[in-house]
Amino acid sequence: MNGVMRKLGKKSISVTDISAQYWCEKKMELEYIYGSSQTKAEKVGKKIHELLENKINIQVDLEPKSYADFVYKTLYTNYIGISELLKSKKTREVNIFGRIGGISLRGKIDQLHMKDNAIIILENKTKTKDEPPYAAQLLTHRVQVILYKKMLEDLKSEKYTIDMFRDDYWIKNLSLTREFEQQISMLNIPSNIRGIDGILKNFFNIIKSLPEISNTMYIRYSNQFTEKLIKMYKLNYTDKEYDELMSYSLKYWNGLREALTVPENEQWKCKFCSFFGNKCKVWYTSDNIKT
Numbered sequence: 001m002n003g004v005m006r007k008l009g010k011k012s013i014s015v016t017d018i019s020a021q022y023w024c025e026k027k028m029e030l031e032y033i034y035g036s037s038q039t040k041a042e043k044v045g046k047k048i049h050e051l052l053e054n055k056i057n058i059q060v061d062l063e064p065k066s067y068a069d070f071v072y073k074t075l076y077t078n079y080i081g082i083s084e085l086l087k088s089k090k091t092r093e094v095n096i097f098g099r100i101g102g103i104s105l106r107g108k109i110d111q112l113h114m115k116d117n118a119i120i121i122l123e124n125k126t127k128t129k130d131e132p133p134y135a136a137q138l139l140t141h142r143v144q145v146i147l148y149k150k151m152l153e154d155l156k157s158e159k160y161t162i163d164m165f166r167d168d169y170w171i172k173n174l175s176l177t178r179e180f181e182q183q184i185s186m187l188n189i190p191s192n193i194r195g196i197d198g199i200l201k202n203f204f205n206i207i208k209s210l211p212e213i214s215n216t217m218y219i220r221y222s223n224q225f226t227e228k229l230i231k232m233y234k235l236n237y238t239d240k241e242y243d244e245l246m247s248y249s250l251k252y253w254n255g256l257r258e259a260l261t262v263p264e265n266e267q268w269k270c271k272f273c274s275f276f277g278n279k280c281k282v283w284y285t286s287d288n289i290k291t
């Protein structure tokens with residue numbers, strides 16, 4: 001584990017961490033050190049996202065009792081989700097795994113659908129007002145979908161292998177609890193996917209069987225109260241953009257530089273930050289105290 005990962009108490013990075021870096025790297029780091037504090041709008045957005053997830057997502061009636069059970073349930077739910085995508089051309093909330101610069105990376109793709117025999121990634125975002133996102137907001141979401149596309153591609157092409165997954169999630173010698181095995185047998189899950197290794201192989205195989213992952217991706221913004229569509233952005237994936245984004249990102253994660261604060265022309269972000277004026281005073285002046 002490198003110095004930054006140790007400092008933040010992390011063994012892996014999430015796609016959300018990287019997208020948060022593109023808002024303010026310092027804020028992302030402080031949230032790990034001192035705990036995160038969501039704004040009211042963020043809490044409402046999260047709740048709506050969960051409701052949407054429950055409405056469309058595949059519900060799997062399994063209650064994990066241990067880490068091994070939890071890994072199984074995650075893989076099984078993903079397997080069912082991808083099977084659904086192949087069958088009905090649409091699925092939601094697919095967990096995704098990979099690595100950047102040798103560090104384990106995980107994320108959750110909001111929505112996948114199939115069109116003209118290609119898989120299309122779509123990210124749903126909510127807003128409190130019927131206004132399109134700021135460019136800075138859009139960038140963080142763009143980073144997210146670019147990573148999803150690359151991770152899905154790496155899984156499909158086996159750049160991220162089943163053995164890498166076994167190492168990253170320490171599952172080599174894990175076994176399911178007896179109680180969880182009973183739940184699996186009550187669901188009549190086929191015998192070849194009843195153990196961790198069986199479901200892992202089948203999950204990797206079904207990802208490999210997917211048609212081409214489209215370079216075209218979408219981010220959809222809707223009003224979190226009315227669900228009205230605000231704006232849909234169409235993006236095009238390129239390896240060049242991915243490499244540029246990750247090269248910036250990895251300098252921090254590899255400990256080659258300290259966490260950066262926002263530049264002067266983005267000071268406005270500090271007004272939305274709970275660390276402003278306490279844990280971070282980089283743009284805090286006497287004028288801020290008066291207001």
Ligand code: SF4
Nearest residue numbers: 024027261270273280
């Ligand atoms: S106060 Fe501003 S610069 Fe400091 S962590 Fe928050 S957003 Fe970043």
